[in-house]
Amino acid sequence: MRAFRPSLLLLLWLPGALPPVLADVATVAHDPAFVLPTDAELERNGARIGRITIETDDIFDERDPREDAVLYRAVNRLHVTTRESTIRAQLLFASGDPYSRRVLDETERALRRQRYLREPVIRPVAWHDGVVDVRVRSEDVWTTNPGLSLSRTGGANSLGFELEELNLFGRGKQLSAGYSNNVDRTSIGLSWHDPAVWGSRWTSDASFIDSDDGSGWTLGLERPFYELDARWSAGVSAQSLSQIENRYVLGTRVDAWRADRQAFDIHRGWSSGLRGDWTRRWTAGFRYDRARFEPADTALLGPLPDDRTLAYPYVRLDLLQDDFVTAHNLDQIGRTEDVRFGTQLSAEFGVSQAAFGATGNALVASLGASRGYRLPSDQSLFISGNWGSRIEGGSLRDSLLSISSRYFWRASDKAVLFVGLAADAGSALDLDHELMLGGDAGLRGYPLRYQTGTARALLTIEGRYFTDWYPFRLARVGAAAFVDVGRTWGASALAVPELGTLRDVGIGLRFGNTRSALGNVLHVDLAFPLDGDPSIKSVQFLLKTHKSF
Numbered sequence: 001m002r003a004f005r006p007s008l009l010l011l012l013w014l015p016g017a018l019p020p021v022l023a024d025v026a027t028v029a030h031d032p033a034f035v036l037p038t039d040a041e042l043e044r045n046g047a048r049i050g051r052i053t054i055e056t057d058d059i060f061d062e063r064d065p066r067e068d069a070v071l072y073r074a075v076n077r078l079h080v081t082t083r084e085s086t087i088r089a090q091l092l093f094a095s096g097d098p099y100s101r102r103v104l105d106e107t108e109r110a111l112r113r114q115r116y117l118r119e120p121v122i123r124p125v126a127w128h129d130g131v132v133d134v135r136v137r138s139e140d141v142w143t144t145n146p147g148l149s150l151s152r153t154g155g156a157n158s159l160g161f162e163l164e165e166l167n168l169f170g171r172g173k174q175l176s177a178g179y180s181n182n183v184d185r186t187s188i189g190l191s192w193h194d195p196a197v198w199g200s201r202w203t204s205d206a207s208f209i210d211s212d213d214g215s216g217w218t219l220g221l222e223r224p225f226y227e228l229d230a231r232w233s234a235g236v237s238a239q240s241l242s243q244i245e246n247r248y249v250l251g252t253r254v255d256a257w258r259a260d261r262q263a264f265d266i267h268r269g270w271s272s273g274l275r276g277d278w279t280r281r282w283t284a285g286f287r288y289d290r291a292r293f294e295p296a297d298t299a300l301l302g303p304l305p306d307d308r309t310l311a312y313p314y315v316r317l318d319l320l321q322d323d324f325v326t327a328h329n330l331d332q333i334g335r336t337e338d339v340r341f342g343t344q345l346s347a348e349f350g351v352s353q354a355a356f357g358a359t360g361n362a363l364v365a366s367l368g369a370s371r372g373y374r375l376p377s378d379q380s381l382f383i384s385g386n387w388g389s390r391i392e393g394g395s396l397r398d399s400l401l402s403i404s405s406r407y408f409w410r411a412s413d414k415a416v417l418f419v420g421l422a423a424d425a426g427s428a429l430d431l432d433h434e435l436m437l438g439g440d441a442g443l444r445g446y447p448l449r450y451q452t453g454t455a456r457a458l459l460t461i462e463g464r465y466f467t468d469w470y471p472f473r474l475a476r477v478g479a480a481a482f483v484d485v486g487r488t489w490g491a492s493a494l495a496v497p498e499l500g501t502l503r504d505v506g507i508g509l510r511f512g513n514t515r516s517a518l519g520n521v522l523h524v525d526l527a528f529p530l531d532g533d534p535s536i537k538s539v540q541f542l543l544k545t546h547k548s549f
Contacts, residue, residue, distance in 0.1 A: 122136050
C-alpha cells in the first residue's frame with residue numbers, strides 16, 4: 001500500500017460476412033464498406049503482421065467539449081509525450097510474425113502494466129496481400145508527480161514530500177526522490193527503475209534510503225520471463241538495510257531492536273515456451289540471506305530474534321495456464337482490469353549449508369498455487385495458497401501456510417459484492433516474522449499492529465458501488481460499506497491480552513485516479529470498532545492510497 005500522493009492534476013483539482021476467399025483489399029479507411037476478416041479467419045489463412053502503427057493520444061481529448069478547456073490544453077502542452085520507441089520496446093510481436101490475437105491480447109496486458117500508459121488497444125486496421133497491418137493506440141497520463149503525501153491508518157499519520165517522474169523524457173524510465181515521516185522513522189530516498197534497458201528486455205532497479213535509524217540500498221538487473229512464450233530469463237540482485245524495528249502490544253510500542261539485513265540472488269531460467277494453454281518454467285540460482293539483531297532499547301521486554309544466515313543453491317518450477325479476461329469495476333474504477341482465471345503452480349527447493357556460509361544446514365522449501373473459477377450469475381471466485389519453511393534437524397522452522405479467497409458477485413453494472421477471506425498459520429516462526437493484525441493489516445477499526453500471534457484470520461465483506469460521477473474529468477468516484485472480522489491465535493513473544501474475535505463496520509469513498517501514472521485508488525474511510533479494549537477510539541478515520549478498491 002502506498003501513501004496518498006496527489007499528482008499535479010489532483011492538486012489543481014483540491015463481424016460482417018466475408019467472401020469465400022479472402023481478397024486483397026485496401027485499408028478500411030479507403031474502403032468504408034469493407035469489413036476486416038475476424039481474428040480467427042486471419043489466423044486460419046496464415047496472415048502475417050505487416051506495418052505496425054503506434055498512436056499515442058494526449059492526456060485530455062481536446063475534441064471532446066468536456067475536455068476542451070484552458071487547463072486541459074495546458075496540461076497536454078506541458079506533458080512530454082511517450083516516444084514511439086518506448087512503446088515498441090514493450091511489444092511482443094514484430095513485422096513478419098504470424099498474426100495471433102492471443103499475442104496481441106498479451107501485449108495489451110503488458111502495456112497496461114506500464115504506469116505511463118492508459119487503456120492500450122491493439123487492432124488490425126488493414127488486410128492486403130496476405131499481410132495484416134496493426135495499430136497500437138494508447139493514451140498518455142500525467143507522469144510528473146510533485147506534491148504532498150498524506151495518509152492515516154490505525155490511528156497513525158504519515159507525511160511526505162516527493163518529486164517523481166514516471167516517464168522520464170518520454171522513455172518510460174522512472175526516477176523519484178522524496179522525504180517521508182511515519183510512525184517508524186523519518187527518511188529521505190532516491191530510486192530508479194528502467195523497464196527496458198537500451199530498448200531491450202532487460203530491466204534495472206536501484207534505490208537508496210537514509211533514515212534517522214539507519215540506511216539501505218538495493219540494486220537489480222533482470223531479464224524476466226516477459227511473456228508466456230519467453231524461453232529464458234536471468235537476473236542478479238543485491239540489497240542491504242539497517243533499521244530499527246519496533247515491537248507492539250495493542251497498538252502501543254513496547255520495545256525495539258536493530259536489524260541489519262543483507263541479501264543477494266543470482267538466477268537463470270529456462271522454458272520451452274507456451275505449449276497449448278500451459279507454460280512450464282525452470283529456474284536455478286543461488287541465494288544469500290543474512291540477518292543480525294541487537295537491542296535498540298536499554299532493556300527488551302521480550303526475547304531478541306536469533307541471528308541467522310541462509311546460503312543455498314535452489315531450483316524452482318513454475319506452471320502457468322493462459323486464461324485471462326478483461327473486466328471493469330471490480331478492483332479498479334473505470335479502468336480495464338486483467339483478471340487471471342488460469343491455474344498457477346510453483347515449487348522451490350534449496351539446500352542451505354554451513355559450507356556456503358550459512359548458520360547451519362537446512363532445507364528451504366516453498367510451494368504455491370492459485371486458480372480462478374467462473375461461477376453462474378456473474379460471480380467469480382479466486383483461491384490461492386502458499387507455504388514456506390525451513391527444515392532444520394528434522395523440524396519445521398519459520399513455517400508459514402497462507403490461504404486466501406476472493407469472491408465477487410456483480411449485482412448490476414454499478415454494484416458489486418466482495419467477500420475476502422485470508423488465513424495464516426505459522427509454526428516456530430522467527431520472532432521478526434510474527435503475524436500482526438490491525439488498522440494497517442485489514443482490520444480498519446483498530447489501531448495499527450493491534451494484535452500479534454502465530455496465526456490469524458480476516459474476513460472482509462464489502463459492498464462496492466461505482467458511480468458515474470467524474471469530477472473535473474480527473475477521478476472516478478465510488479463508495480463502499482464494509483464489515484471486517486478477524487483475530488490472531490498463538491503465543492506471542494510478549495504477553496498479549498486475549499481479546500478474541502474483533503469486528504468493525506464502516507463506510508467510505510473511493511477516488512480512482514484516471515489521468516495520472518499513480519493509477520491508484522484513494523480510500524477515505526470511517527470505521528467503527530465493535531470490540532477491543534476500552535482504550536481504543538470509538539471511530540477511526542483512514543486516508544490511504546491502495547492499488548485496488
